[in-house]
Amino acid sequence: MKSFGKYLILLGSLFTNRERFNVYVKRIVDEAILIGIDSVFIVVIVSTFIGAVTAVQTAYNLVSPLIPLYIIGTIVRDMTVLELAPTITCVVLAGKVGSNIAGGLGTMRITEQVDALEVMGINSASYLILPKIIAAILTFPLLVIIAAFLSIYGGYLAGVLTGVITEKEYIYGIRYQFSGYNITFAIIKSLVFAFLISSISSYQGFYTKGGALEVGQSSTQAVTNSCIAVLCADYLLAQLLL
Amino acid sequence: MIEIKNLSKSFNNKQVLLNINGTFEKGKTNLIIGASGTGKSVLLKCIVGLVQPDEGTISFDGRDFTNADSELKQSIRREIGMLFQGSALFDSKTVEENVMFPLDMLTTMKKDEKLDRANECLKRVGLENANKLYPSEISGGMQKRVGIARAIVLNSRYLFCDEPNSGLDPQTSIKIDNLIKDITEEYNTTTVVVTHDMNSVLEIGERIMFIYKGQKIWEGSNKDILETDVKELQEFIFANKLIRDMKAKKDS
Numbered sequence: 021m022k023s024f025g026k027y028l029i030l031l032g033s034l035f036t037n038r039e040r041f042n043v044y045v046k047r048i049v050d051e052a053i054l055i056g057i058d059s060v061f062i063v064v065i066v067s068t069f070i071g072a073v074t075a076v077q078t079a080y081n082l083v084s085p086l087i088p089l090y091i092i093g094t095i096v097r098d099m100t101v102l103e104l105a106p107t108i109t110c111v112v113l114a115g116k117v118g119s120n121i122a123g124g125l126g127t128m129r130i131t132e133q134v135d136a137l138e139v140m141g142i143n144s145a146s147y148l149i150l151p152k153i154i155a156a157i158l159t160f161p162l163l164v165i166i167a168a169f170l171s172i173y174g175g176y177l178a179g180v181l182t183g184v185i186t187e188k189e190y191i192y193g194i195r196y197q198f199s200g201y202n203i204t205f206a207i208i209k210s211l212v213f214a215f216l217i218s219s220i221s222s223y224q225g226f227y228t229k230g231g232a233l234e235v236g237q238s239s240t241q242a243v244t245n246s247c248i249a250v251l252c253a254d255y256l257l258a259q260l261l262l
Numbered sequence: 263m264i265e266i267k268n269l270s271k272s273f274n275n276k277q278v279l280l281n282i283n284g285t286f287e288k289g290k291t292n293l294i295i296g297a298s299g300t301g302k303s304v305l306l307k308c309i310v311g312l313v314q315p316d317e318g319t320i321s322f323d324g325r326d327f328t329n330a331d332s333e334l335k336q337s338i339r340r341e342i343g344m345l346f347q348g349s350a351l352f353d354s355k356t357v358e359e360n361v362m363f364p365l366d367m368l369t370t371m372k373k374d375e376k377l378d379r380a381n382e383c384l385k386r387v388g389l390e391n392a393n394k395l396y397p398s399e400i401s402g403g404m405q406k407r408v409g410i411a412r413a414i415v416l417n418s419r420y421l422f423c424d425e426p427n428s429g430l431d432p433q434t435s436i437k438i439d440n441l442i443k444d445i446t447e448e449y450n451t452t453t454v455v456v457t458h459d460m461n462s463v464l465e466i467g468e469r470i471m472f473i474y475k476g477q478k479i480w481e482g483s484n485k486d487i488l489e490t491d492v493k494e495l496q497e498f499i500f501a502n503k504l505i506r507d508m509k510a511k512k513d514s
Binding site: 036043127131132133135136139140141142 | 307310311312332335336337338339340342344346347348350351352353363364366367368422
């Protein structure tokens with residue numbers, strides 16, 4: 021409870037004694053490159069393979085001749101949009117981005133760089149953390165959209181190239197009873213996960229005490245807590261919004 | 263002038279500072295000395311506002327810093343320049359960007375003006391050709407110089423240095439000491455240096471405060487420190503054989 025209170029106080033401090041607007045713009049662009057663009061590669065790899073595996077495994081389980089093959093496309097689409105693209109991508113990003121944020125802030129803390137900002141009269145929390153959260157909120161939905169697209173495309177490649185489904189059937193399947201709300205739901209999830217991962221990792225890093233060992237522990241803690249928070253939020257959002 | 267009144271601080275029921283009183287004068291190099299773990303750095307952190315004292319007040323030229331509202335605190339902090347023990351340079355920025363950083367954040371100067379000012383400060387600390395290097399690409403002594411340049415770039419009224427000689431060879435230490443002393447005189451700053459280096463004490467200690475187990479037990483200058491009859495201070499300064507010999511020679 022004490023940690024949760026401290027986390028809320030940290031979030032509150034992001035909006036007091038802020039610096040000039042243009043300072044944040046530059047920082048947000050830098051962070052967006054670090055958080056978003058630098059994560060594209062891992063997202064591409066993970067989502068393409070997940071889509072491919074989903075298609076192959078769905079085909080493997082569809083043994084009844086009564087179920088049409090285009091259902092493979094429908095299942096890949098719904099699993100991807102509802103769960104795999106937003107949640108799995110964000111769990112992967114919790115590992116990559118979360119550890120990066122916590123490690124970076126933790127190192128800045130133990131090498132007195134955070135103190136240096138404070139002594140200059142700069143709100144270190146706001147200067148360091150707010151751009152990370154905003155950059156994550158801006159880039160995570162884009163990464164999830166890329167992941168969803170590539171996952172469905174991965175399913176197409178695996179399905180069509182291995183001959184378990186025809187191109188026509190797969191395209192029909194992914195268009196069959198399509199609900200646009202699922203996309204909205206995936207975007208909402210990605211926004212919530214972006215906030216949770218960036219803020220929890222920042223909290224872990226910002227309050228690091230000690231030396232190099234503790235920076236490593238903060239990074240591990242950031243990834244663990246972010247993953248738990250993402251999964252809890254995933255369940256809550258599913259209950260609330262579906 | 264910086265004035266400290268009845269300053270006390272404890273961490274987890276362990277008293278680190280107890281009832282410290284003292285003044286740090288403008289235009290002089292004021293030293294806080296003492297053995298490791300006596301509370302020197304905590305005292306410095308209390309003065310610059312990184313640690314909130316349990317009791318007592320700190321005032322900067324008559325302005326109460328401890329009980330100031332956030333606006334006044336902010337404005338006082340913007341008059342402070344600080345050199346940290348590990349230099350605390352921003353790893354992701356070049357030397358030039360590090361020095362320009364306070365100007366970027368706290369002024370509305372044009373880019374050319376900021377660049378000129380940063381180069382002027384780098385020149386002042388003897389680092390003309392390192393602008394585009396990153397902190398990891400320069401030596402510890404150079405990092406300290408960059409730290410000093412960053413501390414003075416805003417024409418700070420107060421300069422704080424936390425163990426400026428730690429990790430430096432004796433020759434570089436002397437250069438850094440002299441640089442701090444020269445800058446103090448040149449910019450007329452109130453300079454406070456935390457150190458346990460006796461060379462610094464004798465070289466630049468115009469006013470010295472000795473801290474022992476969280477309490478101030480001696481105050482004076484480098485001229486009279488060797489004549490002290492305070493037992494704890496004698497143990498601290500005469501731990502060094504060179505200084506023992508120097509004192510013996512002086513006495514004889």
